[in-house]
Amino acid sequence: MGHRTALYQSHIDAGGKMVDFGGWDMPINYGSQIEEHHQVRRHAGLFDVSHMTVVDVTGADARQYLRRLLANDVARLDDKPGKALYSAMLNEAGGVIDDLIVYHLQGWYRVIVNCATRDKDLAWMSQQASGLDVHINERTELSMMAVQGPKALEIVKQCVSAGRAELIDQLSVFTGKDEGGWFFARTGYTGEDGLEILLPEADAPSVWQALIDAGVVPCGLGARDTLRLEAGMNLYGHEMDDATSPLAANMGWTIAWEPTERDFIGRGALEAQRREGASDTLVGLVLTGRGVLRAGQSVRVPGSERTGVITSGTFSPTLGYSIAMARVPAGASGEASVDVRGKALAVSIVKPNFVRHGQALV
CATH class of the missing domain: 2.40.30.110 (Aminomethyltransferase beta-barrel domains)
Known part of the structure; x- marks a missing residue:
């Protein structure tokens, strides 16, 4: 038996076929993987992504720390609270330890990394924080679900409070906002518009059911994979890994070369690769x-x-x-x-x- 999310019983009740995924018991589908895929493209689909690792980075040196840790530059978010950034976290040889999303939230940062790389990610992040005023807090008490598709925002707004619906209206693409212990981000892994929602585990089953009752279709890992591949989105362990440079993984656009004095981890190796040509x-x-x-x-x-x-x-x-x-x-x-x-x-x-x-x- 693997780790179970707060929605495990909800998956069983909905007829989910459970499989091991990175040490977690997760649904591969609820019957027809192809139909789940089509629902996301045409209407709205619902995914449990609580297996992802959520890490809050705080402290006086948080910005300085992330500017060295990540190949992309969080300084780009300085005047954009709520804005998200996609980046690779590299080793000294320029290999991809993980790909992730980081949100800037009024002086602190929220980082979401992959479940299969959790242990090595947290160990690396802790190692690089040594000597800095940085606090790394894994938010294991939060569940995470993604609602994706052309009708996703409209339906979610029907299932939350008026205040949270108003917050959703304020979100532009690739931004997130915190509200009363909940976090809404207009991000996803399907190539469609939609939301990723972080909320307390105790609230997750009722919200999940409310979304299904409103017409959102539960979807498993199978549809998530075909959707992300159609959208040309990388999967860690396939398109990139510790031995693969972002320059060989169609991720060159995520590297912030300027300013030249920012010495992010792996920079020297990437610069050598760029000079030599991929x-x-x-x-x-x-x-x-x-x-x-x-x-x-x-x-x-x-x-x-x-x-x-x-x-x-x-x-x-x-x-x-x-x-x-x-x-x-x-x-x-x-x-x-x-x-x-x-x-x-x-x-x-x-x-x-x-x-x-x-x-x-x-």
Whole structure:
């Protein structure tokens, strides 16, 4: 038996098929994974993401600490309370310890990291805080749920108090606000508009049920994965890890090179990589014929002796054919082939994003 969120019984009652995910018992689906996927693209879906790790960073040196810890620069949030920033947390070699979101909240910061990397993340964060006036507080008493889809904001506002509905109206994309122990953020992992809501564990089951009663469909990890892949969003352990540079994971845009005097962890290694030029790049692949692209399959690019590899692949419910993200030799474009059970299937190389807000990008 793994860790259980405050919504475990709610998943059982709704017919959720439970699986182990990073040491947590989580629903993979509630019946039809494809239907759950479509509900998010067309209406609104509800995810339990309480397995994610929420860490509040406070203290006089919190800003200084995060400016060194993260490849992106929290100074960009100085005059934007509530604004969020996506970043990698790197090791000295420039590998990705984790990818995360950090919110600036009136002099302190809220960081949300992945569940599977919790232990090493917290150990690294504590190690880097040594000698600084920084307090790292894991908020284990909070549950977290995501409501995603074109109708998500509208329905959530119907299920909360008037004050919280007004707060939701004030949120712009990639911002969050705290209210009475609850936290609402207009963020997500699906390529759709929506909210991520942090709230006390005791409140989570009733709010979950109220959202379902209002027409939001509960969704499992399966739909969450196909949605994020369609949106071209990385998954830790697939598109990046401790040995992978953000420059090889389509995350160069998350590195704040300026000001040059900011010495974030891993900067020296990334600067050397940038001077030398990346040997690999992360691309999208499209297979419109028969077959399904899967992680681990090899990719051959014309003109290159080196072989690439698919990092994530699936059948796209929205597009009706198979898509993937793959790490291939830098400069690859046009056509390639993927080894699927001994057969070389032709694929097109595209930008690593496929669907946003329900619309095809390829």
